[in-house]
Amino acid sequence: MWIRVSCPGVVKFFGEHAVVYGYHAIAVAIDSRVEIYARPLDSEEIVVNSESLGVNVKFRSVDSVDWNVVWSRKLMYIFKAIELAMNYVNSRKGIEIHVKSDLPVSAGLGTSAAVSVATISAYLSCHNYDLNLNEVSKLGYRTELEVQGTASRMDTTVTTYGGAILIKEDSWRRIEIPEIPVIIGYVERKYSTKDMVLKVKKLRDNYPEIIEHVFRSIDAIVLKALECMRNDNSECIIHLMNMNQKLLEVLGICSEDMSQLLDTLRKLGVGCKVTGAGGNGCFIIYTSNVEIEKRVVEFLKEKNIKIIRTRTSNLGLQIEKFLK
Numbered sequence: 001m002w003i004r005v006s007c008p009g010v011v012k013f014f015g016e017h018a019v020v021y022g023y024h025a026i027a028v029a030i031d032s033r034v035e036i037y038a039r040p041l042d043s044e045e046i047v048v049n050s051e052s053l054g055v056n057v058k059f060r061s062v063d064s065v066d067w068n069v070v071w072s073r074k075l076m077y078i079f080k081a082i083e084l085a086m087n088y089v090n091s092r093k094g095i096e097i098h099v100k101s102d103l104p105v106s107a108g109l110g111t112s113a114a115v116s117v118a119t120i121s122a123y124l125s126c127h128n129y130d131l132n133l134n135e136v137s138k139l140g141y142r143t144e145l146e147v148q149g150t151a152s153r154m155d156t157t158v159t160t161y162g163g164a165i166l167i168k169e170d171s172w173r174r175i176e177i178p179e180i181p182v183i184i185g186y187v188e189r190k191y192s193t194k195d196m197v198l199k200v201k202k203l204r205d206n207y208p209e210i211i212e213h214v215f216r217s218i219d220a221i222v223l224k225a226l227e228c229m230r231n232d233n234s235e236c237i238i239h240l241m242n243m244n245q246k247l248l249e250v251l252g253i254c255s256e257d258m259s260q261l262l263d264t265l266r267k268l269g270v271g272c273k274v275t276g277a278g279g280n281g282c283f284i285i286y287t288s289n290v291e292i293e294k295r296v297v298e299f300l301k302e303k304n305i306k307i308i309r310t311r312t313s314n315l316g317l318q319i320e321k322f323l324k
């Protein structure tokens, strides 16, 4: 029996990086998803295949996993998630996993959280263990923490539950907002989330009094944005996204090229900002004006920038069982 598990990608509308230091952030699930097909194995084998990464890896058991291979093939979230799920239920039963995703990997769309939460759910569900969303989300967070060293619960919470959330440290709540169209642009990312989080940490260590002020300003933007998003006040959302972007630039997570690109886009009258850790990767563009949206898409196509057109979505983790 195979199961299909899917989790949504996540865009960070407001507050990334500051959220790592206990400030608020707003993140939203999108209707582009990471899919995992999985089946239980009778042996203790772990078999992982990822179409988008073009890799296929097999180990006799969790104890014989070669972590160097796993890291070099960019499969550490999947293997760490399997290991944590096994420890959670105290089992060594094997699993075969196939990952499918059209989303750019490690680019700011929360694919690492989606793949971690989906893998944990696949493992538990394949072997008929109970699925408690809160526990799954927590294990997903621990996966990110162990792989990256630092993480907030933002992406793992959103990818588990779907919808839009306001989060601060361990506490979060769903916020009811109208469905928002989002254009995502993607420029190849040079650095990992870990690199960028570390970069901000160093800046904060060197200039604590200044960087705390930047975080506090981001926090104020998030709280104001909550009101604007609920009221569907697009002018306000645009202003606040652009302010947040400028503060992300102060944090040093945006390349010169990316800043210039976003400056040009802003002149078209949109809200645009990096989503996620930065160091290139994805940026989001928001406008409620169809004409402006067309111009933005044309502009990005001219520049040969990969575009993902999506919407915010209330759908979180989904699991289906079927025979194959």
Ligand code: PMV
Binding pocket: 015, 016, 017, 018, 019, 020, 106, 107, 108, 109, 110, 111, 112, 150, 151, 152, 153, 154, 155, 193, 197, 275, 276, 277, 278
């Ligand atoms: O680039 P992503 O999708 O991994 O997002 C990272 C968001 C940060 O706030 C920078 C880190 C975190 O764990 O919240």
